[in-house]
Amino acid sequence: MTNLIQTLISGLSLGSIYALIALGYTMVYGIAKMLNFAHGDVIMVGAYSGIVAVAQMGLSPWVTVIVSIAVCAVLGVVIEFCAYKPLRQAAPLSVLITAIGVSYLLQNAALLIFGSQQMAYPTLVKLPGFTVGGVHVDGITVLTLAVTAALMIALTLFIDKTKLGKAMRAVSEDKNAATLMGISVDRTITLTFAIGSALAAFASMFYGMTYVYIKPTTGAMPGIKAFTAAVFGGIGSIPGAMLGGILLGLIEQLSKTYISTLWADAIVFAVLVVVLVVKPTGLLGKPMQEKV
Incomplete structure (x- = not known):
């Protein structure tokens, strides 16, 4: 029983990271209707910026957090402006191919700058863990879950209650109608x-504080898993991203513990296929109505 509970806690830790990544995926798709497959590599860039900020610039943890957020936000804007904005009216396949190209561009740029060797991510926050009934709970796990839940709530309130959030919902619903209402679609995206x-x-x-080592391809597999989590929960749904990430982490960790580490990924994707066959829009996704 203790082993099962410990496995579930490890699954929650992994799932909360997937959920955090999936929130970014579902945010972009829900508003802009774009699958940004370079999102995982933006995470890699954010991790390297944290390493540089602490190891080479000697910045404090709080300043490092601000630097990482600023670097990733600016990078996202640059990617959108240079790669996606010119394809605003293009076919979805063109956008998808461009996203894959941006992903490889970021990976190879990191390879040229930092090399292929792994680099250790600094410990920004030291939180003591605790043990209950023989089950150890890491402090970082609790913090990750708390931050993910807080960000999900904050995003939901932002989208539902603020003027900018309402503009985003309008752009998501109908870009042409939003333009007629005086909303800048480009600025909103x-x-x-x-x-x-x-x-x-x-x-x-x-991710860095949990798994420590970072390399140029670090964001690739977590990015794919988080995209799977977003689809699992219902891509475009913020609570769905949270639910999908947590469930995906639990399924993966249970598979590794009780079946095989070699089969874990196959089982995760098989569960996704089953869910989509039963409910094509995901667990919390809403049916899309086509206009004719």
Whole structure:
């Protein structure tokens, strides 16, 4: 029983990181209807910026957090302006291919700058863990869950209650109608990318403190898993991203513990296929109505 509870806690730790990454994915897709497959590599850039800020510039942890958020937000805006904005009216396949190209560009740029060797991410926050009934709970796990939940609530309130959030919902619903209502679609989409990339900075910090070592391809697999989590929960749904990430982490950790580490990824994607067959829009996704 103790082993099961410990596995579930490890799954919550992994799932909260997936959920944090998935929030950025679902934010961009929900508003701009774009699949930004470079999102995982923005996380990698955020992690390297944290390493540089602490190891080479000697900045304090709080300043490092601000630097990572600023770097990722600016990078997201630059990517949107240079790669995605010219393709605003292009076919979805063109945007998808461009996103993959941006992903490889960021990976190879990191490879040229930092090399292929792994680099250790600094411990920005030291939180003591605790043990209850023989089950150890790491402090970083609790903090990651708390921050992910807080960001989900903050994003939901921002989208539902603020003027900018209402503009984002209008752009998501109908870009042409939003333009007629005086909303700047380009500015709204740029803001969406900035927020989504800022979320990637939070993900990079918790991923770095949990798994320690960073390399140019660090963001690739977590990015794919987080995209899977977003689809699992219902892409475009902020609570769905949270739910999908947590469930994905639990399924993966239980598979590694009780079945096989070699089969864990296959089981995760198999569960996704089953869920989409039963409910194509994901667990919390809403059916999309086509206009004719």
